[in-house]
Amino acid sequence: xxxxxxxxxxxxxxxxxxxxxxxxxxxxxxxxxxxxxxxxxxxxxxxxxxxxxxxxxxxxxxxxxxxxxxxxxxxxxxxxxxxxxxxxxxxxxxxxxxxxxxxxxxxxxxxxxxxxxxxxxxxxxxxxxxxxxxxxxxxxxxxxxxxxxxxxxxxxxxxxxxxxxxxxxxxxxxxxxxxxxxxxxxxxxxxxxxxxxxxxxxxxxxxxxxxxxxxxxxxxxxxxxxxxxxxxxxxxxxxxxxxxxxxxxxxxxxxxxxxxxxxxxxxxxxxxxxxxxxxxxxxxxxxxxxxxxxxxxxxxxxxxxxxxxxxxxxxxxxxxxxxxxxxxxxxxxxxxxxxxxxxxxxxxxxxxxxxxxxxxxxxxxxxxxxxxxxxxxxxxxxxxxxxxxxxxxxxxxxxxxxxxxxxxxxxxxxxxxxxxxxxxxxx
Amino acid sequence: xxxxxxxxxxxxxxxxxxxxxxxxxxxxxxxxxxxxxxxxxxxxxxxxxxxxxxxxxxxxxxxxxxxxxxxxxxxxxxxxxxxxxxxxxxxxxxxxxxxxxxxxxxxxxxxxxxxxxxxxxxxxxxxxxxxxxxxxxxxxxxxxxxxxxxxxxxxxxxxxxxxxxxxxxxxxxxxxxxxxxxxxxxxxxxxxxxxxxxxxxxxxxxxxxxxxxxxxxxxxxxxxxxxxxxxxxxxxxxxxxxxxxxxxxxxx
Numbered sequence: 001x002x003x004x005x006x007x008x009x010x011x012x013x014x015x016x017x018x019x020x021x022x023x024x025x026x027x028x029x030x031x032x033x034x035x036x037x038x039x040x041x042x043x044x045x046x047x048x049x050x051x052x053x054x055x056x057x058x059x060x061x062x063x064x065x066x067x068x069x070x071x072x073x074x075x076x077x078x079x080x081x082x083x084x085x086x087x088x089x090x091x092x093x094x095x096x097x098x099x100x101x102x103x104x105x106x107x108x109x110x111x112x113x114x115x116x117x118x119x120x121x122x123x124x125x126x127x128x129x130x131x132x133x134x135x136x137x138x139x140x141x142x143x144x145x146x147x148x149x150x151x152x153x154x155x156x157x158x159x160x161x162x163x164x165x166x167x168x169x170x171x172x173x174x175x176x177x178x179x180x181x182x183x184x185x186x187x188x189x190x191x192x193x194x195x196x197x198x199x200x201x202x203x204x205x206x207x208x209x210x211x212x213x214x215x216x217x218x219x220x221x222x223x224x225x226x227x228x229x230x231x232x233x234x235x236x237x238x239x240x241x242x243x244x245x246x247x248x249x250x251x252x253x254x255x256x257x258x259x260x261x262x263x264x265x266x267x268x269x270x271x272x273x274x275x276x277x278x279x280x281x282x283x284x285x286x287x288x289x290x291x292x293x294x295x296x297x298x299x300x301x302x303x304x305x306x307x308x309x310x311x312x313x314x315x316x317x318x319x320x321x322x323x324x325x326x327x328x329x330x331x332x333x334x335x336x337x338x339x340x341x342x343x344x345x346x347x348x349x350x351x352x353x354x355x356x357x358x359x360x361x362x363x364x365x366x367x368x369x370x371x372x373x374x375x376x377x378x379x380x381x382x383x384x385x386x387x388x389x390x391x392x393x394x395x396x397x398x399x400x401x402x403x404x405x406x407x408x409x410x411x412x413x414x415x416x417x418x419x420x421x422x423x424x425x426x427x
Numbered sequence: 428x429x430x431x432x433x434x435x436x437x438x439x440x441x442x443x444x445x446x447x448x449x450x451x452x453x454x455x456x457x458x459x460x461x462x463x464x465x466x467x468x469x470x471x472x473x474x475x476x477x478x479x480x481x482x483x484x485x486x487x488x489x490x491x492x493x494x495x496x497x498x499x500x501x502x503x504x505x506x507x508x509x510x511x512x513x514x515x516x517x518x519x520x521x522x523x524x525x526x527x528x529x530x531x532x533x534x535x536x537x538x539x540x541x542x543x544x545x546x547x548x549x550x551x552x553x554x555x556x557x558x559x560x561x562x563x564x565x566x567x568x569x570x571x572x573x574x575x576x577x578x579x580x581x582x583x584x585x586x587x588x589x590x591x592x593x594x595x596x597x598x599x600x601x602x603x604x605x606x607x608x609x610x611x612x613x614x615x616x617x618x619x620x621x622x623x624x625x626x627x628x629x630x631x632x633x634x635x636x637x638x639x640x641x642x643x644x645x646x647x648x649x650x651x652x653x654x655x656x657x658x659x660x661x662x663x664x665x666x667x668x669x670x671x672x673x674x675x676x677x678x679x
Contacts, residue, residue, distance in 0.1 A: 042571070228547050229566045289541055291534040294523075298531055301520035308518045309532030310503060369522035422570055 091327025099368025
């Protein structure tokens with residue numbers, strides 16, 4: 001590591017690409033932005049497509065339905081609509097990171113919701129027993145799927161397709177043809193139908209914004225002090241500010257009184273939102289900061305390399321299906337709370353495709369190895385906005401199917417093209 | 428400067444089903460020296476390397492490490508002794524960056540959390556120790572690296588762990604001239620740092636450029652283990668192709 005001043009322009013050029021120059025170079029905003037542009041060009045799109053999609057969809061639907069789409073009531077509705085999709089998608093991110101697929105996650109959420117509802121209604125169990133049992137059933141389903149995929153080595157597509165069919169039968173058996181199990185437990189119903197007190201919403205949002213800024217700045221300082229690769233502080237601050245603004249703006253919109261009648265007040269952040277927030281923080285931590293998360297990425301990138309590095313690939317494979325199904329259980333519970341009931345159709349139909357679409361739109365690759373927990377949130381919002389906006393426009397059902405299908409295809413194409421770009425960008 | 432070999436295999440037999448791949452093979456590697464393992468395709472080089480690395484434990488024979496008999500039944504056993512194999516396909520995860528690959532499977536942690544700063548510092552030290560100066564950043568993903576850079580990362584990963592023996596399976600096979608030169612320099616530097624280096628190569632120029640010893644396999648038998656200085660180019664080629672070396676020919 002020489003610290004000589006390069007004598008000629010040529011030497012300076014040479015140094016620019018060696019000696020870990022990029023790690024030791026003072027990054028300013030300009031160079032960081034240039035790096036970002038290079039990354040985008042090389043196919044490292046990150047959250048960009050999802051954010052662009054989100055903004056353009058909001059603009060589109062606001063233009064088409066000016067009074068309704070951005071009304072206070074609809075924004076709250078939108079946030080609860082996105083909850084089950086987002087939770088399901090977040091679990092699926094783990095499976096997609098390995099380049100696998102779980103087609104049964106949707107109907108697994110239905111089975112788990114049915115278990116929960118039956119325990120409360122038929123057996124009179126308290127809500128927590130029902131929830132824990134539902135999640136446990138989810139983990140059991142995930143273990144079975146994971147074992148068949150990782151140990152027996154049946155392609156995940158086939159295993160989960162079989163579970164997709166079989167689990168629908170289980171739900172039908174539990175609830176009965178045409179039956180409905182009502183969900184009336186206060187705590188469960190509150191998840192998607194009740195709101196936090198206004199002050200709690202604000203406190204939580206402010207605390208989250210502060211915590212985010214603090215972790216970002218602390219990390220920046222640690223890297224800086226030890227002369228490691230760090231981003232310019234202006235960008236770190238700007239990113240923290242954007243996150244804080246988004247959190248506070250969302251809280252503001254949801255805290256407005258949205259009651260249709262002036263006689264009552266209705267406002268506050270729905271209880272399901274902090275639940276998703278907690279899951280997001282947890283998953284981001286696990287994927288980004290623990291060796292388990294690192295191993296998930298490694299197995300998704302190159303399973304043979306991971307095996308040779310001493311990683312237990314089988315265990316990782318089983319575990320992601322367990323996570324996906326456990327999240328499916330939570331998603332099923334939230335969906336049951338939103339609809340106040342569980343039917344034999346719960347978790348069927350489009351549920352799974354919406355969730356896969358959400359993860360992919362958010363930026364998780366179907367080829368494995370790339371993706372983040374936040375993709376589920378961004379993509380879940382996109383899907384919910386499409387569903388909600390088309391509903392407001394009174395679009396015919398056939399058209400909604402077509403449009404959602406096209407959006408999913410679009411996201412998968414962006415993923416495939418970016419991947420091609422990446423492989424050709426390698427020097 | 429021979430002394431005792433750090434790695435000493437004797438009478439190794441290995442069969443796959445009815446096919447006997449290694450017959451009574453002896454092989455030694457010495458600290459501070461590069462031992463070139465040569466042989467034609469199918470002579471058993473890769474199988475021998477897999478025996479050394481614990482991927483395919485030998486059927487019969489003695490495996491001695493620093494004079495003591497050991498059992499190496501898995502790659503973990505080999506790694507615990509300080510034996511690292513860099514396979515031809517490198518086994519890197521393209522979606523992860525250099526630091527993440529270097530520490531794959533052996534991440535540094537503080538409690539539950541990965542200790543990224545410590546790993547990044549160690550990565551800097553390891554790559555600087557190999558005098559690697561061609562990387563822009565240790566936070567680059569592998570997918571952005573060239574073939575020679577990837578080879579360097581794979582070698583750095585092998586020597587990050589106080590290894591005693593490093594086996595390189597055709598490190599220069601897919602590289603250009605300049606990159607091959609760089610990798611050979613790294614190979615030499617590893618040996619100069621006191622490691623026992625085993626280099627598999629098909630290229631006689633590379634073998635003569637960096638090795639101190641040559642071990643030649645012919646149809647699953649070890650036909651010669653000699654000092655590089657004692658043999659000629661032509662003799663080594665004869666060992667590889669026919670299993671016997673003629674008298675040293677007239678040096679041209």
